[in-house]
Amino acid sequence: MALLEVNNLSISFGGLRAVGDFNLKIEKGELYGLIGPNGAGKTTVFNLLTGVYKPDEGIIKLDGQDITRKNTIEINHAGIARTFQNIRLFKQLSVIDNVKVGLSERIKYSLFESVFHLGSYKAKEKEMEEEALRLLKVFDLDGEKDILASNLPYGKQRKLEIARAMATNPKLLLLDEPAAGMNPNETKELMETIALVRREFDMTILLIEHDMKLVSGICEKLTVLNFGRVLCQGETKEVLADPEVIKAYIGD
Numbered sequence: 001m002a003l004l005e006v007n008n009l010s011i012s013f014g015g016l017r018a019v020g021d022f023n024l025k026i027e028k029g030e031l032y033g034l035i036g037p038n039g040a041g042k043t044t045v046f047n048l049l050t051g052v053y054k055p056d057e058g059i060i061k062l063d064g065q066d067i068t069r070k071n072t073i074e075i076n077h078a079g080i081a082r083t084f085q086n087i088r089l090f091k092q093l094s095v096i097d098n099v100k101v102g103l104s105e106r107i108k109y110s111l112f113e114s115v116f117h118l119g120s121y122k123a124k125e126k127e128m129e130e131e132a133l134r135l136l137k138v139f140d141l142d143g144e145k146d147i148l149a150s151n152l153p154y155g156k157q158r159k160l161e162i163a164r165a166m167a168t169n170p171k172l173l174l175l176d177e178p179a180a181g182m183n184p185n186e187t188k189e190l191m192e193t194i195a196l197v198r199r200e201f202d203m204t205i206l207l208i209e210h211d212m213k214l215v216s217g218i219c220e221k222l223t224v225l226n227f228g229r230v231l232c233q234g235e236t237k238e239v240l241a242d243p244e245v246i247k248a249y250i251g252d
């Protein structure tokens with residue numbers, strides 16, 4: 001069974017069909033790329049997968065479970081976490097607190113426990129601190145754990161956003177143009193981070209990207225969107241050699 005299976009997904013805004021008849025199958029452990037020109041519908045697909053938008057038609061299954069009509073929180077609990085095209089962090093919180101926000105989704109204590117600082121509250125607080133630190137170490141951000149997220153350099157903010165998404169313990173990680181706005185060095189480091197996430201957490205990843213070098217370097221499969229439709233789908237090498245794909249990109 002595929003980890004993610006999407007069938008005939010469609011959504012329109014006003015008269016515009018932003019995504020139509022979209023199909024996708026991602027196996028566990030794959031690093032899968034979603035590419036296409038500006039406005040092709042890539043972010044809209046992420047918004048559909050995470051419950052930000054409800055589709056007009058179609059079915060989304062995660063690990064065999066139908067998540068099509070669920071809301072964003074339910075979908076996160078079911079196992080999908082994401083990052084955003086424009087970084088979204090709690091900029092006035094410290095680096096470690098940003099990760100704890102992600103963790104609090106899974107290490108839960110009741111309001112009663114937290115108000116009265118009962119034993120289990122303290123134990124969970126400690127567990128959260130340790131887990132957050134462990135995650136920050138993986139992303140090489142533990143040295144900056146107490147500084148404000150807004151004071152991190154851009155490349156590290158991107159990393160922190162991925163760390164926070166990973167803190168919710170997802171089955172599938174969605175990354176929306178993580179290399180946008182990065183210089184070549186930051187992009188190279190990001191590629192290494194993505195490869196590391198996959199290795200360390202045995203993660204399945206769906207990546208939206210414009211940077212073809214990044215995509216061809218790390219994704220084994222691709223889906224190309226053009227005007228909200230799947231233009232081509234399959235092994236990276238074959239997709240990038242497809243004349244229709246080349247044409248769509250030259251027209252970009």
Ligand SMILES: Nc1ncnc2c1ncn2[C@@H]1O[C@H](COP(=O)(O)OP(=O)(O)OP(=O)(O)O)[C@@H](O)[C@H]1O
Nearest residue numbers: 013016018036037038039040041042043044045085
């Ligand atoms: N909430 C919305 N209301 C109206 N139109 C929308 C909405 N969301 C997306 N669209 C439209 O859907 C189309 C696809 O947008 P989307 O953001 O998914 O493209 P994209 O492939 O992510 O582009 P980019 O590479 O620029 O990020 C665009 O024409 C966009 O204007």
Ligand SMILES: [Mg+2]
Nearest residue numbers: 042043044085
């Ligand atoms: Mg987008």
